[in-house]
Amino acid sequence: MKRNYADLHLRPDLRNSELVIRMIKKASELGYCLIAIPFPQNFPEERIRKLQNICREYKTDFVSRVDLKPQTSNELIRSLRKLRRRFEIIAVICESKHVARQAAKDRRVDLLNFSFYSPRKRFFDKAEAELASNALASLEIDVKPLLTLQGPTKTRLLSSLRREVAIAEAFHIPIVISSGAPNELLMRKPRETAALASLFDLEKVSAMKAISENSMAIVKRNKEKLSPNFVAPGIRLIRGGEDC
Numbered sequence: 001m002k003r004n005y006a007d008l009h010l011r012p013d014l015r016n017s018e019l020v021i022r023m024i025k026k027a028s029e030l031g032y033c034l035i036a037i038p039f040p041q042n043f044p045e046e047r048i049r050k051l052q053n054i055c056r057e058y059k060t061d062f063v064s065r066v067d068l069k070p071q072t073s074n075e076l077i078r079s080l081r082k083l084r085r086r087f088e089i090i091a092v093i094c095e096s097k098h099v100a101r102q103a104a105k106d107r108r109v110d111l112l113n114f115s116f117y118s119p120r121k122r123f124f125d126k127a128e129a130e131l132a133s134n135a136l137a138s139l140e141i142d143v144k145p146l147l148t149l150q151g152p153t154k155t156r157l158l159s160s161l162r163r164e165v166a167i168a169e170a171f172h173i174p175i176v177i178s179s180g181a182p183n184e185l186l187m188r189k190p191r192e193t194a195a196l197a198s199l200f201d202l203e204k205v206s207a208m209k210a211i212s213e214n215s216m217a218i219v220k221r222n223k224e225k226l227s228p229n230f231v232a233p234g235i236r237l238i239r240g241g242e243d244c
Contacts, residue, residue, distance in 0.1 A: 004034065004216055007034075009142055020051070025058055065087060069092075076099055104132040107135045112124065141175065162201045
């Protein structure tokens, strides 16, 4: 079965246009059919459209993303209210337990992302997973730290990831594997990225889904919601007018 691969977390410096273009080109060469880049909340719409056009030149689909780092639950709620219909993917970088819990239960959140430097800031436990299982959020794992960290820090991260993956699978929380790459040197082919997941005990089949089906499902769901014809989940406007 042919898979459509996605990398939902490329992280180039947006001030460096040449780097951004090189990473888009590299993603296409590696076999990704869809990429996402996080933008600042006030990033100009015309620059986002320009990147979409560049991706089309390299035959790669592009979706906009925002990474929220709220300090409080109320700040997260305000940001979601303001940004949900502007960006196709919303990720929350959970730096406190209160924010993590709010993000897990809010259906406007797509991805839960946690600090890879400190095990104490990784709040994905059974309570978090139970909340997420009743919402729509997926657990996102960036592989960049697996390529750059060394020694005890890397060992602690892998231990945390093994625990979190087991919890996510037990509660049927989708897992998304992204690169988190800030430059093209840290980008890998989809199958190479999936192979890194064996380091934290994610089976090959699940790892392949994490870079393809799970990622694509988020994008498809949100594109439908952002469509002007969307009414409610499962309800779309087919035609409007006085004769309807």
